[in-house]
Amino acid sequence: MTQSLLHQILDYANRANPYPIYEQLRKTPVHHEDGGPYVISTYYEIRSLLHDPRISSDARNLGSTARDPLAEPAGEESALPPGFLRLDPPEHDRLRRMTNRPFGPPHSPHRVDGMRGELHDIVSGLIDGIGDPGRIDLVEQFSYPFPVTVICRLLGVPREDEARFHTWADTLAASLDPDPDADPTERGKGSHDARMQLGMYLAGLIEERRKNPGDDMLSQLATAKGEDGPMTTMELLSTAALLLIAGHETTVNLITNGMLTLLRHPDVLQRLREDSRLAVPLVEELLRFEPPVQLVPQRTTLADIELRGVTIPKGASLWLVLASGNRDPQRFEDPDRFDPDRRDIQHLGLGSGIHSCFGAPLARLETQFALSELARRLENPRLLEDPPPYRQNAVLRGPRHLHISCDGIRS
């Protein structure tokens, strides 16, 4: 018997190349298997649902999720209230707005741009430290540490604490990507401990920043008192946790997918080496071609919604398969071609609507820096393994390791 499409999406065997399944899926833009989630795979339908106020991100509105394999087990987040990613307006709007004040325009138009120098230094430092050019694991040695370090600097985690912070972040990240062979109780305990420790660490940091604010984001969030009132400590903690997880789980994959794609398209790699300005359109195309968030689960309908002749009932859970919408031939010409010169590129890689990626400007800049520096400095890089081993996660999809070698490292 053939496996259901839903299971094929989740099946690890298809992780390295899920695109043929998405192609299958698009034949039924609103796909539904007995009692499971409604899976939306075509560009225009996904985009319209992302802007549809009858769609909720708040878990409290979900009906029965028994048959949604990506539903969060109850109580998973119980240690902290949900971050704004899992809230609807007006709570979502208030928290996102407050978080945005120290991060982006109009109040902080230069925050991200002001990090250019720092990003450059972190990237250079990591590449300098690579060691044996004959066997590099790009994930461990570069794509992972880079965004975590950036988040530390952004939040204002002191340098001397960065190492501890990295450890907790790694453990939490691993819990998002469970290894089916590992003992689930052990794993649960490990991530619970890490969450606790990280929470306590951040709470201490927040206290300290309330007394001695700096110009980092945590200080500004801890001392904010605009029209929206102050953030409570619990809100601050869940926001910080959200920034930490969302801010690096995605960038790791974007950078790794990026390098993998470049190594599979040596002509583009060569062009990037010669002209780093290519990084800007290249990262955009990458977000279309290999988006780090493949699908958005955990959305639900507040009313019966009719879409492409199907009535999605109230309380149903939805999966919006962004990566499939990005390769919808109804929307993009020759969608399976990686083409950094593509001009018409309104992709879904960063979502759309009110939950569209909060950290987008930073993620873009990080990836542009990372890829152009890797292209410039690695001499004659090549893949040692293609496809590389992937992580378990079907939602935040990316290689677990990317083993490459090169002839040397330019200075």
Place this chain on the structure above:
Amino acid sequence: MPWTYRPRRCPVLGDGSLERLKREGRIVVVGASLAGLRAAETLRAEGFAGSLTMIGDEPHEPYDRPPLSKQVLLGRAGADRTALPRLRSVDATWRLGVPATGLEMAARLVRLADGDEVPYDRLLIATGVRARPWPRAAEAELDGVLVLRGRDDGAALARRLAAGPKRVLVIGAGFTGSEIASACRERGLPVTVAERGAAPLVGALGGVVGAVAARMQREHGVDLRCGVMVTALEGDASGRVRAAHLSDGSTVETDVVIVSLGATRNTEWLAGSGLGAGPRGIACDAGCRAFDIRGIVTDDIYAAGDVARCPHPLFGYQFLSLEHWGNAVSQARIAAHNMISESTERIPHMEVPAFWSSQFGVNIKSVGVPSLGTEITISQGALDSHRFIGVYGYQGRVIGAVAFDHARWLPFYQELIETTAPFPPAFPTVDRRSDGQRPVDADFPDPSVPTHGPTVTVGGYAPADRRMTFTPAH
């Protein structure tokens, strides 16, 4: 025998004349601003290789107007730094600083103020609108009395604001007037706004939303006076404005007055040409082809942007004229495409109107035509938070929507308008609050008061000699 091109002969479609037009025809664009430039770019992008002439009465290259009442007044951008980005090269003959003064439809030529005549095979009219001046000429001449439409106006006003006037008076609280008031407050300048209607923005958005706009202004320290008219401006001995007198008997001492009383369409130069053009704009079909005054569509004259007035299928084929940036761009592209296409390849202008404004720190955006609505319901957010979506209904369907700091939801409402969804929307949404449950009167000013005089009269007795005559309003 070599073939010679004779432009005057009206070509029959399907005989290759279109190919000839594209290869060596002459296209003239009058109005070298947003719509004109985007049309020119589209013509070239779609393969027009003939001669292109851009006629504009302003001395400047095409520039963008929305920043003039925003960034420029805040001193964040110089008025001379608003040039429109060029999307491609247009390779045109630019006749800047010269107004077009006449059109001869039979001879297919445009007359210019400097006496030149420019012949065309296809003409695009994109002359836009201009600010309606203060009606009393002597008072309008006073130093310190300004309007805001062009780049020079923007530069002059920015200079005045930078000099720190003791008070600014804005007459009229439409979008432009409100944006000016907002910029003044952001610069810490005392500002009075005088509005004849019951609230700012009522004409465009109605009284329910207007009340929010009024509260925003007052919260930001604007001295807002509604339901009053300015009756006279008073100057000092040296001809500088010093005070304004209001219909309620009060006086406002001021040294800068900005007249924001809406716009007048730039169609006077077409008087007597036989084109269906008047104070309400140039009537054209959904493909942007202009009508002549007999209501017959021309095939060689097109109109786009603020000056055009097109029937819109979504709104009962009513002739809409919209002063919206996005409308100018999309009409320009459609007009340009249609000018050089076979009749079966032409496309209609069906875009749902959309408009944005930013004032007092709030991003306002609308889709559809709110002013056609009679009822409103607040489908998301709340009026008193200044963050909400108002949905406008007309005869049981959704006809428009406005978002205050909620723009990301608008594509959904646009779809409701496009699919003529029922009003009031019957479904629950995220962030639906109690004050949005029931539709209320949207509270637009009484539309029965005519705002434009008749423009065409009919004469003659026998059917064969009945004629229509253009009669400009006074």
